[in-house]
Amino acid sequence: MVRIPLSLTARGKAGIARLWRHPESQRGSTARLSERDWHQFDRLALVTRRPATAGPGGEHRSRLRTPAIDFFDHRAYQVGDDPRWIDWNVYGRLGTLQVKVTEAEERLHLFLLLDCSASMDWGEPSKLDRAVEAITALAYVGLRQAAVVRIVCLGQQLRALGPLTGRTQFPEVIRFLASVESAGQVALAEMLSRLPATLPRGAHPTMPLLVLVSDLLVADPRSLGEAFDVLLRAGADLAVIHVLSPQEEAPDPLGEVELVDAETGEILDIGLNFEAIAAYRDRLASWLDEIERVCAQRGLRYARARTDRSIQSLLIEDLRRVQLLR
C-alpha cells in the first residue's frame, strides 16, 4: 500500500504538481507533470452527449427541466404537471395551456474504467503507466468540473474508488492509482458486459460518462462490440481510449522465439523473419481497423493513445479531436 504523507495536499496547482511528483505517486517511468501542465488541464472540460444527472451544483446540462431558473422551452400541459409552471401569459394570448420548461445544470457522473490486465504492463513506457496518467488527468478535469468521479480498475476483481466530488479529493485519486498493479488475465468484454450489474446499487447512476482506457486486446473485436452495446443500453455515454505501445507496431527482430502471452501464459513457437514480421504488421493493422470500426458503428468516441506520446498531447490534441474534451 502506498502511503502518501498527509502534509502533501492538493492546495493549488503547485500542491498538485508536488503531490504528483512525489516518488510514491509515480509509476515506473511516468512523465512528470509540471504546474504549467495542470494549468493547461484547467482549461479543459469534459464533453458528454447525455444530460448530467448527478444533482445540482454541476456544470453539465441536466435532463431535469423544471423547476429551474433557466428557461428552456414551452410544452403542452399534461395531466400531472404542476399548475404552478403553467405560463398564463401564453394562455392569455393563445388560449392553450402551456407549461414553461426550464433547464438545470447538474453534476456529471464520470466513470473512468482502467484496464488492469497483465497485457497492459508491457512496453516501454508501460501501457499501464500511460493509462494511469490519462485516468489521473481525466479525473482532475472531472473533479474540477464538479463531476462525480469514480475510478474502476478492471482486474481479476473490481476495485473502485469514489464517488469523489470536488478537487480537494484529488489526492485520493493519486493515492488510489499509485497502488494500481496489473492483475493477470482479464476477460475485458465479459467484464464490461457485467459492469452495470456488478456496480454497487447505490452507485449506479443513470447516464454516466464512461471512459474506458485499455489496450483492448480481445481476439474477437465483435465480442467487445457486444460489451459496448450492453453499456450503451444501460444509458452510458462511452468513450474509448485505446492505449498502444510502439513496440507492438514494430517488434524487435527476434529470430527463433517462444512468444509468451502476458495474460494467459500461452507459449507460441515462432520463427520470426522478414515475412513473419510483415504479416504481423498487416494483421495488427487489420485488427486496429476492426476495433475502430466497432467503435464507429456504435458512435463511440475512440482515441488511440500511443505510449510514446506525452499525456499533454493525448489530452489537448487527441481527446479534443474526438470531442471527449473541449
Add this chain to the structure above:
Amino acid sequence: MLFLAPLALALAVALPATIVLLHLLRGSRWRVRVPATFLWADLAPSVAGHSRPRLPRLTLLLLLQLLAAALGGVTLARPATLLPEPGQHVVLILDASASMQATDASPSRFELARRRALDRLASLGPSDEVSVIRAGPTATLLAAGPPDKVREALRQAQPGDGAGALHEAIALASQQIAHTPGLRGQIVVFTDGAFPPLDPVGALAAPVEFLSVAGDPSTGNQAIVSAQVRAQPSSPDRRAAFIVVANLDDRPASIPVRVADAASGQEVARQTVELPPNSAGSLAVELPGDLSRLAIELDRPQPDALPLDDRVEIDTPLLGTRSLRVQLVSPAPSALRQALEAVPTVELSVVGPDAYQPSGPSPDITVFDSFLPPELPRGPLLIVNPPAGNRFLPVLGTFTTTGLTTIDAGHPLLRGVDILALTGAVGKNLARVPWARPVVAAGEGPLILEGYDHGYPLVIFTFDPAQSGLDKSLAFPLLVSNAVAYLIADRSGRTVIPGDPVALPAPSAGRALLVRPDGQRQVVELADPAAGELWISDTERSGRYLVLDAENEQAVLSSFSVNLFDQGESDIRPRRDLAPLPATAQIGPAAAQPAELPVQEWWRFLAAALVVVVGVEWLVFTRRG
C-alpha cells in the same frame, strides 16, 4: 596445399558441429513476453520445434555462422602452399690447414674432404651457384659459378702447411652469399675440427654446416714445436740448438731426435726424449762452430699421422760465430755503451753525431741514440730516443708512462725482461708509421716498436734510458741484448711460420729468383722499387727458401726457412664442437628461415574473409527485423 597446424583442422569440423548441436539442444529459441499471442498465431511456425530436437532450418544466418566457424578452424590450421624451391648458393670451404694432411683418414683428411665436397657438388643442380673457398693461411676464393665450373678448381685444391683461416673463410663465404640474395644460402665447411676456437664471425648470411673428415679421434701426433740456435750463456762463443718436442697423444711416447747438418746430412747429435701424454719437453744440443744450417727430425721407424711437423730446417745465426760489429752513434753514450759492451761477441765502436760517416764501413748493427742522420743506412738499426725534428720518425711530443696497454709478451725482444720497469719511462710520441708495430705501448704512446725498412729490421726505443732511469735497472741491458740478438737473428736466416710474408733487402737488379722447398723457381719482382724491399708472400710450403740473384744464380742473396712450429696445429685430434652455426642476417628468402619449407601461408587472407563473413552475418542478423 598443406596445413602447418593440422590439428586445428578439427576445429573446422568441431565448431560448426557445435553450432548445429546448440541449435538442436536450445532450438535457438528465446522466450519473449508479448501482450497477446493471438496476433502472432499461424504466422510462421517455428522450425526449431518444441518437444524434441530437430535439425535447424538452413537459413542464410545459419549458413553464415557455419561458414564463419569453418573459416576460423581452417585459418587456425595455417593452410599454405609450397613455393617453388629457390636456387641454392652453396659455399664449400675446404680446411687447408696442416692438420688436414694427417693420414689417419684414407688417403688423407684433405682428400676425404675433397671427395665429400665433390659428392656435395654432384647433388646440386645446374641452376645452383657454388663457391669454393680454400681456408689456408688466408682464405682464398678458388672458384665461383655453376657446379660444373668449379669442379676443376675443387680437384686442384691442395692442403697447406700452416694454420687454416676458417674464421676469414666463413666471413668470405657470408659475403659471397650476400651477393646472391635471391638464392638460398648454405655454407659447408669440410674440416677435421682441429682448429682453435672461432672468433665471432658477425652477421652470417647463411647457416654454416660443418662436415667432419677426421679419422680416428684417438690418433696422436708427435711434433717439433720449436727450435732455436742461440749462444750458450756459459760460453758466448759457442752455440747450441734448443729444441722443444711435443707428445700430442694420450699415451706416453719415447721420441728419438736426430740433429744433423742440413747441407751434408752428417749427424750432429741424437737424443731420445721420454714424454708423458700431452706434454712437451726440451733438449739442448751443442753445435759445432762451422755449422750454417741445421736439420732436426724425429727419427722413428714409422712416421706418425702427420709427418709435416716431424722435420724442421733452420739457419744458424751469426751470433756466436764471430764478433758482431756494432756502431753506436750517440752524443752521450754511457748507458748504451755499458749495455752493448755487456753483450758477448759485440765489437763496439762509438762515434758522436758529428763524426758519423754514413759512407763508412757497414757495421752489422747501427745504434742511433738521440740522433738520426738525414738518410738511414741500409742494415739492422736500433734507434733509441729519436730526436725531435727528424723526418724519418716524426716526433709529436713526449709523455710519461702511467700504465702499459699493449704488450706482445711472446716477442723475442721481451724475453726475460721485467716489463714493469718501463712504467714511468719518458717516451716520445711518434707519428704513426705503417712499417712499424708496437711491441710495448702505453696509453699515451708507443715505447718499443719493431719493423722493417728496406728489408732490414729495425728496433725503436722511444724513451731516453737515462731520463727514464732505466739505465740503472736490470731490464735495460737485457732489452738491449735481446734487441741485438733479434736484429742479427733476423738478418742471418729467418724462420717464419707458413703463410707469413717475408721482407728481404732489395736486390740490386730489382728482381730475384726464389727457389721453393720443392725446387720450383720463380722470379720475384720488386713491387715498389722505391720501397727497397723484396716481399715474398707465398710462403705456405714448409722448408727452406733460397733467394738467388736473378742475374747470377750462383749468388745466394738470402734465405729463410718456413716451419710449422704450431703446437695447436700439430695436435690433430678433433677437439672442436662442430655444431652448425645459424644464419644471423636476413639475406635472401630462405636465409631467415633455413629450417622451414618455403611456403606461402594463406591464413591472413582467410582471417580477412572471416571478418567479412562475420560482418555480413551481423548485418543479416540486425536487418531481419
